[in-house]
Amino acid sequence: MTEPRRHLSDDLLRGFAVGTASEGARLAIACHMALCRACQEGTATHEAALDSLLAARQPAHASPSHSRSRLLADLAALPDMPAQSAASALSPSAALPADMPQLPPALSKLLLSRGSVTWQTLLPGIRAIDLGIPSVWRARLMRFSPGLKIPNHDHGGPEHTVVFSGGLVDAGGHLGRGDATTMFPGDRHAQRTDGDEPCVALIINEAPAQPLTISGRFLQWLTRG
Numbered sequence: 001m002t003e004p005r006r007h008l009s010d011d012l013l014r015g016f017a018v019g020t021a022s023e024g025a026r027l028a029i030a031c032h033m034a035l036c037r038a039c040q041e042g043t044a045t046h047e048a049a050l051d052s053l054l055a056a057r058q059p060a061h062a063s064p065s066h067s068r069s070r071l072l073a074d075l076a077a078l079p080d081m082p083a084q085s086a087a088s089a090l091s092p093s094a095a096l097p098a099d100m101p102q103l104p105p106a107l108s109k110l111l112l113s114r115g116s117v118t119w120q121t122l123l124p125g126i127r128a129i130d131l132g133i134p135s136v137w138r139a140r141l142m143r144f145s146p147g148l149k150i151p152n153h154d155h156g157g158p159e160h161t162v163v164f165s166g167g168l169v170d171a172g173g174h175l176g177r178g179d180a181t182t183m184f185p186g187d188r189h190a191q192r193t194d195g196d197e198p199c200v201a202l203i204i205n206e207a208p209a210q211p212l213t214i215s216g217r218f219l220q221w222l223t224r225g
């Protein structure tokens, strides 16, 4: 299995460390770190930010490897909103759709806490499961068919993406399983699916995206649900 090459930013990790990261950002961090051995083992290029994250959450006497495994366990338990915190909140009848790729524990736990987990078709080629995180504008698991293009757009707030299967291409290159990126207001990008299989990704918009093309505005209007 190839390892992620695109990691979440130092700023996002520091935000997590000092407690200012949004619920959406925390979920994106949990999902990326569950799939990224470099971030888990502290060999990623942003090791200083990871260490500050560990230092903020662990007692000073804990060993780095112990701290890191504790951190990963804590991340897997995210998000710790009341509705998802108790095991009793998990619905015994809930199951993930058969075509779902293997998801990080934090996300599968969140999905299974919902009564039913089914893809909603927003448009031909675009399906979504709304994660129902009230503190962010929109948090969805998205499924894009091969050949889909997402028109150029700006961002009203941070947009976090973590890919679980298939691929996406944007100006920064290819995003495959485990790869993550955050776009901020002023960052503009168009995206397209890459390869022959559908792309399933977590996409969290802390504020509405801002389409820059007529087709993009139309697409946003169609998928506003």
Ligand SMILES: [Zn+2]
Residues within 6 Å of the ligand: 004, 006, 007, 008, 032, 033, 036, 038, 039, 044
């Ligand atoms: Zn990473």
